Amino acid sequence: MPHDHSDHPHAxxxxxxxxxxxALETILRDKGLIDPAALEEIIDTYQNKIGPQNGARVVAKAWLDDDFRAALMQDATSVVRDLGFxxxxxxxxxxxxNTPDQHNMVVCxxxxxxxxxxxGIPPGWxxxxxxxxxxxREPRKVLAEFGVILPKxxxxxxxxxxxxxxxxVLPMRPQGTEGMDEDALAALVTRDSMIGTGLARQPEGGAS
Amino acid sequence: MSRVHDIGGRFGDGPVLPEGQDAPVFAADWHARALAVTLACGSLGQWNIDTSRHARERLSPKDYTRFSYYEKWISALADLLVEKGVLTVADLTGVDAPEAKHPLADRCLRADQVQGVLASGGPADRTGGPASLFQPGQKVRTRHPGGNAMVAGGHTRLPAYATGAVGVIERLHGTHVLPDSAAHGLGEAPEPLYAVRFAASELWAQPEHPRDEVVLDLWQSYLSAEDT
Incomplete structure (x- = not known):
């Protein structure tokens, strides 16, 4: 049941x-309820191992392989699970x-x-x-704050x-990326493009 | 009435301030500690994800507003630990002498268990539950007034901005644990969960574009059939 006490223990x-x-960490550690080594392992995982590079790999594969993309759109959970994500x-x-007709953007x-x-862990914004x-309520205004202006x-x-x-979000593949391999494509896939507040990067030397 | 966390559509927060794509994952060391302590405490098995979300939502509006993201986490965690009897008020004030082994110490998450726990996650889909009543393409209306139908001021995932609105079933996700029930120890009460799309003009007085839409994931009991 909800407890709306004014004496919240956190105070x-x-x-x-x-x-x-x-303070809380110390109390819990002294009682044997948390293991400092486990905390380090959690932090290391999200700081160094799990991040937007995982999603970028998925996007690059989808750009390269129509069968992969179709499977991803059908059942993303099992497709990314097979990649270890x-x-x-x-x-x-x-x-x-994303298509020329529809742009997707994610929020909670x-x-x-x-x-x-x-x-990985969401950015501060x-x-x-x-x-x-x-x-x-105003996704286009938010997109503009990220420098993204969509066609009318x-x-x-x-x-x-x-x-x-x-x-x-599966961003649109940029023009001028024909012939690029998975690693080169993945490098164009930004975190924001997979949230929908950005677009994939243009390749260097490509159309801007 | 909803709670202080239910801010979708609110005016007055100012512009979003994007950070660089290469900004550090944790802006301060204590952010990382707050996340890790919270996840580790989850392994003690005294609550579920809905309970812990609700603990953050139950911070007083004053605290919720002034606390940064990870301050909310750590403060709600302290509240939950006391509420569930894992810690006492005396423990938090430090007056307690170190005691004999804590009854939950055997559940302490060890370093060699971390990868397994993070990798296995906590799926919310279930078998059983009521049959799905709605098909993709069907018109539905969300409950109004919103709020938890079982517990006054309780946890719910129907945002205030989307109550009493007519939308269209986009897809059926399967049968998922109902947060309104699970957050309060009333059982998982799994129900069909749908993605429901709404025209922006159904939700906002001044939509930005006539073809814009918002999609929400909503449980069957939040919805009723809308005659076309």
């Missing part, structure tokens, strides 16, 4: 956030594809749900009140992640 901890975390906050994946207005196994509040004929579809389904 007993130091108010300064770094000290608050440290499954886990916490990515248990139910759906990929949405109620908290900050995000496809961790494919994109994704978790900000400003993004959560405005992405659903392109509709915007905003996906508000209200359940445990996580969305990844």
């Amino acid at each position: 007993l901890l130091p108010p300064e956030p770094a000290l608050r975390v440290k 499954y886990g916490r906050q990515g248990e139910h994946m759906v990929v949405v594809e 207005t109620l908290c900050s749900c995000y496809p961790w196994p494919l994109l 994704y978790k900000s009140d400003a993004y959560r509040a405005s992405a659903v 004929g392109t509709a915007v579809r905003v996906w508000d992640s209200t359940a445990e389904v996580r969305y990844l």
Whole structure:
């Protein structure tokens, strides 16, 4: 049941956030409830191992291989699982594809749900009140803040992640990338392009 | 009435401030610690993801607004640990002497278990539950007033901006745990979950573009059939 007590226990901890975390961590460690080595392992995983490079790999494969793309659109969860990109906050994946007719953009207005196994930990702006509040109501204004201006004929579809389904945007493949291999293509796929607040990079020397 | 976290569509937050694509994953060391401590405590098995989301939503509006993202996490975690009896108020104030082994110490997440726990995740789909009532392409209307139908002020995933709105079923995701129930220890009560698309003009007084849409994932009990 909801408890709306005014005496929230957190107020007993130091108010300064770094000290608050440290205090709680120390209490839990002294009671044997958390293992400092496990914390290091969690931090190392999200700092160094899991990040947008995973999603970029998926996008590059989809650009290169129509069968892969079709399977991805049909059942993203099992396709990315086969690539080793499954886990916490990515248990139910759906990929949405940008086209000249429709641009997709992902938000979580109620908290900050995000496809961790494919994109890592969300950036600060994704978790900000400003993004959560405005992405659903004025996505084009938000896109402009990211330097993205869509053609007038392109509709915007905003996906508000209200359940445990996580969305990844499949950006359009840039012009001038014919013949590029998977690694070169993956390097063009930015984190923001997979959230839908950006577009894939143009190749160097290509049309800008 | 919804709670302070339900901010979709709100005016007045100012512009979004993008960061570089190469900004550090954690802007400060304590952000990383807050995330890791929270995930590690999840392994103690005393709550589910809906409970922990609701703990953040139940921060007072004053705290929710002034706290940064990871301050919300760590503060809600402290509240939840006490509420679930894992820690006592005395533990937080530091007056407790070190005691005998904590009854949950055997559940402590060890370093060699981390990869397995993160990789296995926590799927929300279930077998059973009621049959799906709606088909892709069908018109539906969301519940109004919104809010948790079972618990006053309880957890729900129907945002205020989308209550009483008419949309179209985009797809059926399967049968998923109902957060409105699971957050309150009332069982998982799995239900069909749908992606439902709404014209922006159905949700906003001044939509940016006539063809823009918003899609939300909504449980069957949030929806009723809308005659065409």
